[in-house]
Amino acid sequence: MPNYSAEVDAVLRALADPTRRTVVERLAKSPAVVSDLLALFSMTLPSLLQHLRILEDARVISSSKQGRVRTVNLRPGALDVLHLWLGEQRTSAERQADRLGIHLTRAIKET
């Protein structure tokens, strides 16, 4: 069990904001240019840029600039860390449920 926690923390913080989630949902369909993304919101450019920076710092997105235009991408596998963390919690919870199941069965048998 490696130590995701830093990555998980960054990714979850990044996704905790609805604006940033909307950006991710949009980029999941295809890359986009900053002003395309801006059109999704009633927000000023600098505000959006802050969100993009947080997403990029969390390595959820990547971006590159050609000329004066910046294209933004969802990083492939960006959300895998989260998927993994989620899976861990679920398997723990399932083991717990299994133990309860076994326990119940025993209890019934022993009655």
Next chain:
Amino acid sequence: MPNYSAEVDAVLRALADPTRRTVVERLAKSPAVVSDLLALFSMTLPSLLQHLRILEDARVISSSKQGRVRTVNLRPGALDVLHLWLGEQRTSAERQADRLGIHLTRAIKET
């Protein structure tokens, strides 16, 4: 595609905090009493209670009190909404990758 957004928002906000994630990780193993949870942190009880409330409002955990002791559980399937949202983004991203793949193949053929 139902409208999770409210649930997803609550769950992600709840999980964005490391203290609350630690609580979830602990509860994934087994239910626990408030003071058990408190022992995991160097934090006062009222502070922890606030976190528990946020988790409970997000329906990530549930709890009940017998006597003066409150037992806290991870709600089964609590994280499913997140799993689902994550899955949606991934399938979108994969469709995107597939289109790119097809595009590349065509480009190569056409060369």
Next chain:
DNA sequence: GGAATAGTTAGCCATATGCCTAACTATTCT
């Protein structure tokens, strides 16, 4: 009953977050 235990509620405080305006840089178009 009185003390100890487990949790709750209220109110305060410092920092983090998200948004904005203003001013500026870098490209591209005419």
Next chain:
DNA sequence: AGAATAGTTAGGCATATGGCTAACTATTCC
């Protein structure tokens, strides 16, 4: 060159968040 376009940076402001202390309620133990 000059105007328009695309993005960036700096700084300010209001609210949200997370933590604390103090005071209180409800059980349980002796």
